[in-house]
Amino acid sequence: xxxxxxxxxxxxxxxxxxxxxxxxxxxxxxxxxxxxxxxxxxxxxxxxxxxxxxxxxxxxxxxxxxxxxxxxxxxxxxxxxxxxxxxxxxxxxxxxxxxxxxxxxxxxxxxxxxxxxxxxxxxxxxxxxxxxxxxxxxxxxxxxxxxxxxxxxxxxxxxxxxxxxxxxxxxxxxxxxxxxxxxxxxxxxxxxxxxxxxxxxxxxxxxxxxxxxxxxxxxxxxxxxxxxxxxxxxxxxxxxxxxxxxxxxxxxxxxxxxxxxxxxxxxxxxxxxxxxxxxxxxxxxxxxxxxxxxxxxxxxxxxxxxxxxxxxxxxxxxxxxxxxxxxxxxxxxxxxxxxxxxxxxxxxxxxxxxxxxxxxxxxxxxxxxxxxxxxxx
Amino acid sequence: xxxxxxxxxxxxxxxxxxxxxxxxxxxxxxxxxxxxxxxxxxxxxxxxxxxxxxxxxxxxxxxxxxxxxxxxxxxxxxxxxxxxxxxxxxxxxxxxxxxxxxxxxxxxxxxxxxxxxxxxxxxxxxxxxxxxxxxxxxxxxxxxxxxxxxxxxxxxxxxxxxxxxxxxxxxxxxxxxxxxxxxxxxxxxxxxxxxxxxxxxxxxxxxxxxxxxxxxxxxxxxxxxxxxxxxxxxxxxxxxxxxxxxxxxxxxxxxxxxxxxxxxxxxxxxxxxxxxxxxxxxxxxxxxxxxxxxxxxxxxxxxxxxxxxxxxxxxxxxxxxxxxxxxxxxxxxxxxxxxxxxxxxxxxxxxxxxxxxxxxxxxxxxxxxxxxxxxxx
Numbered sequence: 001x002x003x004x005x006x007x008x009x010x011x012x013x014x015x016x017x018x019x020x021x022x023x024x025x026x027x028x029x030x031x032x033x034x035x036x037x038x039x040x041x042x043x044x045x046x047x048x049x050x051x052x053x054x055x056x057x058x059x060x061x062x063x064x065x066x067x068x069x070x071x072x073x074x075x076x077x078x079x080x081x082x083x084x085x086x087x088x089x090x091x092x093x094x095x096x097x098x099x100x101x102x103x104x105x106x107x108x109x110x111x112x113x114x115x116x117x118x119x120x121x122x123x124x125x126x127x128x129x130x131x132x133x134x135x136x137x138x139x140x141x142x143x144x145x146x147x148x149x150x151x152x153x154x155x156x157x158x159x160x161x162x163x164x165x166x167x168x169x170x171x172x173x174x175x176x177x178x179x180x181x182x183x184x185x186x187x188x189x190x191x192x193x194x195x196x197x198x199x200x201x202x203x204x205x206x207x208x209x210x211x212x213x214x215x216x217x218x219x220x221x222x223x224x225x226x227x228x229x230x231x232x233x234x235x236x237x238x239x240x241x242x243x244x245x246x247x248x249x250x251x252x253x254x255x256x257x258x259x260x261x262x263x264x265x266x267x268x269x270x271x272x273x274x275x276x277x278x279x280x281x282x283x284x285x286x287x288x289x290x291x292x293x294x295x296x297x298x299x300x301x302x303x304x305x306x307x308x309x310x311x312x313x314x315x316x317x318x319x320x321x322x323x324x325x326x327x328x329x330x331x332x333x334x335x336x337x338x339x340x341x342x343x344x345x346x347x348x349x350x351x352x353x354x355x356x357x358x359x360x361x362x363x364x365x366x367x368x369x370x371x372x373x374x375x376x377x
Numbered sequence: 378x379x380x381x382x383x384x385x386x387x388x389x390x391x392x393x394x395x396x397x398x399x400x401x402x403x404x405x406x407x408x409x410x411x412x413x414x415x416x417x418x419x420x421x422x423x424x425x426x427x428x429x430x431x432x433x434x435x436x437x438x439x440x441x442x443x444x445x446x447x448x449x450x451x452x453x454x455x456x457x458x459x460x461x462x463x464x465x466x467x468x469x470x471x472x473x474x475x476x477x478x479x480x481x482x483x484x485x486x487x488x489x490x491x492x493x494x495x496x497x498x499x500x501x502x503x504x505x506x507x508x509x510x511x512x513x514x515x516x517x518x519x520x521x522x523x524x525x526x527x528x529x530x531x532x533x534x535x536x537x538x539x540x541x542x543x544x545x546x547x548x549x550x551x552x553x554x555x556x557x558x559x560x561x562x563x564x565x566x567x568x569x570x571x572x573x574x575x576x577x578x579x580x581x582x583x584x585x586x587x588x589x590x591x592x593x594x595x596x597x598x599x600x601x602x603x604x605x606x607x608x609x610x611x612x613x614x615x616x617x618x619x620x621x622x623x624x625x626x627x628x629x630x631x632x633x634x635x636x637x638x639x640x641x642x643x644x645x646x647x648x649x650x651x652x653x654x655x656x657x658x659x660x661x662x663x664x665x666x667x668x669x670x671x672x673x674x675x676x677x678x679x680x681x682x683x684x685x686x687x688x689x690x691x692x693x694x695x696x697x698x699x700x701x702x703x704x705x706x707x708x709x710x711x712x713x714x715x716x717x718x719x720x721x722x723x724x725x726x727x728x729x730x731x732x733x734x735x736x737x738x739x740x741x742x743x744x745x746x747x748x749x750x751x752x753x754x
Contacts, residue, residue: 005408005417005418007408007409007418009409009411009414009416009418010409012409012411012413012414012419012614013409013410013411013414013614014409015407015408015409015410016405016406021405021406024405028393028398028401028405028583029393029398030392031382031384031392032384032386032387032389032390032391032392033390033392034386034389034390036389037386037389037390037694037696038682038685038686038689038696038697039386039685039688039689039694039695039696040382040689040694041382041384041386041694042389042694070448071447071448071449071452071585071601071613072448072601072613072614072616073613073614074601074603074604074612074613074614075448075452075601075613077603078600078601078602078603078612100603101603101604101605101612102601102602102603102604102612102613103603104603105599105601105602105603105604105612106602106603108602109598109599109602112598199613199614201614206405206616206618207614207615207616207617207618207619208448208585208586208613208614208616208618208619209585210613221486221489222482222486223455223600223601224448224449224451224452224455224479224482224600225455225479225482225483225485225486226451226454226455226477226478226479226480226481226482226483227451227478227479227482228478235451235455235478235479235482236448236449236450236451236452236479236576236585236587237389237390237449237450237451237576237578237584237585238584239449239583239584239585240584241583241584241585242584242585305415308415308416309415311416312415312416312417317414317416317417317418317419318416319414319415319416320415
């Protein structure tokens with residue numbers, strides 16, 4: 001007896017897109033190649049690697065040389081934050097309370113190296129106050145970092161404006177665009193950022209692979225020094241298979257982004273309206289503008305880990321908070337920062353372009369009952 | 378008209394072993410999973426990840442919890458060297474002139490943070506003087522790092538003894554075992570190391586993936602902080618496919634290591650003897666004990682990049698030095714450290730268990746002619 005699973009945790013990860021797998025196959029199944037070798041096998045691998053970089057650069061409207069391949073999204077964030085700060089003289093860095101653990105971890109690493117950290121709070125909707133951001137900038141601010149869209153509640157920050165303010169104060173501006181990727185425009189010129197981090201597996205590329213856009217001329221101290229790969233910004237034998245799969249996945253995601261956005265927003269809104277109507281004392285965390293693919297909900301008095309476990313038994317995979325704090329259902333620091341709901345009581349439901357109305361309607365049946373039962377016990 | 382290529386640059390990279398690809402397939406082709414998610418999909422991925430870790434730990438005779446998965450060999454070296462040093466109070470670190478660029482790069486990163494670096498020289502055979510190593514240890518030595526086997530000339534260092542000396546002086550000892558993997562025993566207890574770095578693609582696992590053994594109780598500052606994955610030692614969504622492929626490749630390499638060693642050593646010795654006999658003014662760089670799978674040769678007056686390019690046209694892929702200094706045929710720092718041969722005149726020929734006598738005999742025909750012609754011009 002197999003149960004059809006309803007997976008609604010796509011913000012945690014998306015399966016490898018078929019276009020990505022097909023692009024990777026020749027490199028997984030073929031003969032030996034090292035893109036840094038000078039012989040024919042090496043040159044062919046190098047050409048494939050640079051073609052992948054070019055295709056990714058086209059989506060970001062950047063130069064090919066501005067794309068650094070890394071071993072994942074967290075590494076991209078760490079490379080940008082530690083690497084940009086270390087290359088500048090100021091010893092102050094600026095961030096926000098609702099950033100991803102990878103960003104907060106990199107900020108802590110800077111604190112241990114003697115940097116002063118300012119962590120801005122957000123309002124009850126999850127929004128950062130732009131004036132407070134400007135006021136927190138100092139003459140010795142090396143770097144500010146604010147995520148493009150929040151991975152738990154989906155709120156979108158005014159990146160262009162924050163980058164502009166940073167530049168007026170001669171600070172570098174980094175954005176973690178990992179949750180935004182596949183949904184929001186990644187035009188780095190329009191966003192005015194100095195660096196932007198992506199994780200391939202969040203838009204249907206392979207796991208263990210990420211990339212960092214770094215604006216030309218921006219000094220960066222590498223996290224992994226050594227063999228000079230990635231123009232000295234990240235050493236190690238290049239993963240041509242992953243780069244090629246990432247390019248294919250990114251193109252596939254953006255080729256259909258308008259239709260996908262309309263589809264997931266319609267289903268997400270149907271889900272939200274249904275749950276708010278059916279479940280007393282329920283609320284949506286975070287407000288517009290926000291990502292179309294996810295919703296974060298609190299059901300007063302109901303622990304999210306228990307609710308998620310209950311839904312799991314009913315065949316529905318959702319997440320209490322984010323999967324990115326490894327295997328632990330700790331209270332969400334994002335919900336805590338809003339100050340409006342119990343941080344242990346928020347669940348995230350996230351959709352994919354292939355999510356169906358039938359799946360959403362099943363969730364609309366199951367959650368109200370599960371909440372009622374949990375509230376009774 | 379396709380030419381059958383003779384690839385003899387397996388020290389640069391080995392193709393993905395069929396056992397690795399088959400192990401990875403379910404994770405590449407299957408539905409979404411994030412090993413840090415708490416629902417059923419996440420728990421299944423976590424179980425597969427930990428099974429892979431257990432299988433790898435068995436080869437290293439370590440505990441499962443001592444294996445940290447990373448984004449590659451260079452990252453493993455950087456994590457160990459910067460991470461072990463930063464967790465200790467001493468500000469002196471000790472290394473060797475013939476280390477891989479990833480190690481030397483990490484040492485430079487420490488130098489920029491105020492550490493004092495001692496880089497020991499080697500003799501004309503590539504051997505480190507154990508007494509000189511002991512004499513260079515100081516009361517404030519935080520870390521010593523010496524590679525298990527050299528990636529260019531194959532010389533094997535007395536790791537157990539160096540680790541012992543380091544511990545007598547309360548310093549941590551790291552070894553880069555990337556070139557040794559698949560050939561030499563990786564028993565970390567016998568080696569007495571505190572940490573040991575591996576790159577999966579060097580023994581038939583996937584590219585973009587590595588691992589670091591870190592002895593239990595050894596403090597380590599993470600390079601990529603954040604979500605708490607890998608017990609806080611390396612943040613980022615776990616790459617279950619790569620971990621599973623790496624476990625399968627490592628097991629496959631060691632299941633046949635005795636037979637493989639005998640095979641490649643016999644062919645390597647045949648190649649060396651033949652070339653030394655046929656080519657005047659030729660020499661082998663590095664002496665026993667050394668890896669069985671590679672040879673490094675100098676042909677006096679012949680630039681290695683020109684010779685490698687010539688062989689490439691004849692269908693033979695070999696490397697002038699290492700591929701690990703990205704795409705640049707720079708003079709080898711390893712050969713320079715020996716002081717016996719022109720560092721621009723050394724080529725590395727490296728074999729796999731599936732290399733044939735026919736391939737070796739073809740090389741024995743082609744190289745003497747190529748050297749003669751290059752010497753004439």
